[in-house]
Amino acid sequence: MKVFKTKTELKTYFKEIRSENDKIGFVPTMGALHQGHLSLIKQSKENNHFTIASIFVNPTQFDKKEDLDNYPKTLESDLDLLEKAACDIVFAPSIEEIYHDNIVSIHFDFDGLENEMEGKYRAGHFNGVGTIVKTLFEIIAPTNAYFGEKDFQQLQIVRKMVKKSKLNVSVIGCPIYREESGLAMSSRNKRLSEKEKKAASIIYKVLKKVVEKSSSETISDIEQWVSVEFKNHPLFDLEYFTIADIETLKTVSKLSPNSQYRAFIAVYANTVRLIDNISINT
C-alpha cells in the first residue's frame, strides 16, 4: 500500500501505474477508521482496478472549533487497517496541502438540500463538504466514489454537486454498518462512555419502531412518540427527528404510496453528536 501526503507525489504515481481504462475507486474519510469505512473499501475493491482512500479532517466542514479539536486522530492505526483491507493507495494530505493559507469554503447551491436537517444545525457544513469533495475529485479523478448512507444528506449533496458541476464521477451509496447493538458505527462513538455506548442502541431501536409505526400511524403521532422516548432519557438529548422525501430531503407530513422516504435523527450524548437514519418505503 502506497501512502502519499502531497498531490504531486500522488499524481506522479498515478501517471506511472494508471492505464487509460483502469477504474479508480475512491473512499474519502476523515480517519479514525472503523468497519463502516472498511465496508466502503471492500465495495470499491470489488468494482475497480485500484482503490484509493483519503484521510483528511476537513476544517471547513466543522462549525464548532471544539468538535474539530476533539475529532479523533489515529493515523497509524488507520493505515494499519487500510493495509489489512488491501487498500492500494492512501492520500493523507496536510491542511496546507489542500487549502494553502486560505482555509475557506466555496459557496455552493445544492438546490436547497443544504438547508434541511444537518444544514439547519451546522452552519456552513455542506459548503465545507462540497469544497473538500470537489477538490479531492479534481486531484484523484476517480471513476467511482463511495459514500455511506450513514450520512445520507451528505450523499445526496455530493450527488447534486457532481451533477451540477458536470463531474465525470459515479457516486455510490453504501449501506449503514452497525455494531451488534444496532448503533451505527461512527468515529465519534470513540468519545462515548461505555454506559452511553450501550444505551445508544436506543437510537436504532427507535428508528426501527418508526418504520413499523409508519404503516399505521400519522407522522405527527410518530414524531410525538419519538420526542417522548427521548424527553426523559437521562443520557440523550434529541436534536431533531424528521421523516423526509429522499430526493428533496424536505420534511413530509404525510406518506404517499409507492414513494421513498427516510427517517432522520440527531441526538446528543453529552457533547457527542450522533446521527442515524432508516429507509421507509411505502
Ligand code: AMP
Ligand atoms: P467520515 O470519516 O465520518 O467522514 O466518513 C467517511 C465515509 O464513511 C462517509 O461516506 C461516511 O458516510 C461513511 N461511513 C461512516 N460511518 C459509516 C457506517 N457506519 N456505515 C457506512 N458508511 C459509513
